[in-house]
Amino acid sequence: MxxxxxxxxxxxxxxxxxxxxYFHRLISPNIVLYTEMLTTGALLNSERTDLLAYDQSEHPLVIQLGGSNPEELAVCAKMAEDAGFDEININIGCPSDRVQSGRFGACLMREPELVAECVKKMQQAVSIPITLKTRIGVDDEADYDFFKRFVTINRDAGCETFIVHxxxxxxxxxxxxxxxxxxxxLYHFPEQLKADFPDLTVVVNGGIDTVQKAQNHLxxxxxxxxxxxxxxxxWLIRDMHNALGFQPQQTNHDDILYAYQDYCARMLTQGANLHWLIRPILGLFHGFPGSKKWKSYLVTEAPKRKNDIRVLSEARTLINYVSENRS
Ligand SMILES: Cc1cc2nc3c(=O)[nH]c(=O)nc-3n(C[C@H](O)[C@H](O)[C@H](O)COP(=O)(O)O)c2cc1C
Structure with missing residues (x-):
């Protein structure tokens, strides 16, 4: 489904x-989360055993794959399904040189038939949905007909969801x-796409940074x-969550911080590094007095005190904000 x-x-x-x-999930129980792009090469050849690891709370969770070999993508799709991911997305939007030399990412917009073959092979291998995240074009091939042709060929292959940067x-x-x-x-591309293919799920991406803009696109x-x-x-996740029709959430910044702190304490016992754990929360108090001090305390102290969870509550004292009493 x-x-x-x-x-x-x-x-x-x-x-x-x-x-x-994990942190984002604490803020919204419903928002769809995506992994970072994982290449088929990494999944198939790496010695690492943690590439598909995640916490059960992260559902609904989509894994993003990068690749262009249909057989390899099908094998990786099966690995992802077995690992319990809810959906698989293929990256057709990344423009980096490394990705181009591997013949995947945005350059694949020029090869819609190959992408369609990947989609089909993956669909044969798994029962969870396969979706595509695309740009609207590449280089000089960026008119609406080029984009529509790419979508049409992949829709005919069975892809029903297009995320359009x-x-x-x-x-x-x-x-x-x-x-x-x-x-x-150029938002008129996804808008026209939805008008042309009302049955497709069209998700707009790029430059959306306020609740109002999100509501306009919706x-x-x-x-x-x-x-x-x-x-x-x-915290914009929470604002959007509450504004866009999900069950409103009551927890405040401190509830989230302390829940994440518990998670960090758990992760530290499993060998995680505090320096890495604090990165997602640097912007938590964005807009509050003391937010800059909070950030700089965390980025200075965490690398020095790699296992010391107290860094988080010490940083919290620098924020001039008292949580609302919700009882
Ligand atoms: C640091 C960073 C890493 C990104 N990595 C990926 C990636 O792995 N896969 C992908 O499809 N897009 C990646 N993107 C692009 C984003 O998914 C998104 O398409 C882009 O940032 C536009 O959306 P925004 O304006 O809301 O940020 C990355 C963007 C940033 C800033």
């Missing part, structure tokens, strides 16, 4: 690791970071996916 894609956190390499996802990717000359800011956002789209804005100010 397909997930409710109304609100999701974008897959972000080095950011949306399992700790980050609404800017094209420039494959030469721009870094991945520049490729997330320089090409303009006038035509089935969902919004948000990346950097949630990383910078994770």
């Amino acid at each position: 397909s997930l409710n894609h109304r609100l999701s956190v974008a897959p972000m390499l080095d950011w949306t690791d399992r700790h980050c996802r 609404a800017r094209k990717a420039l494959l030469k000359g721009l870094s991945p970071k520049q490729n997330r800011t320089i090409p303009p956002l 006038q035509y789209a089935d969902g919004v996916m948000i990346g950097r804005a949630f990383w910078n100010a994770p």
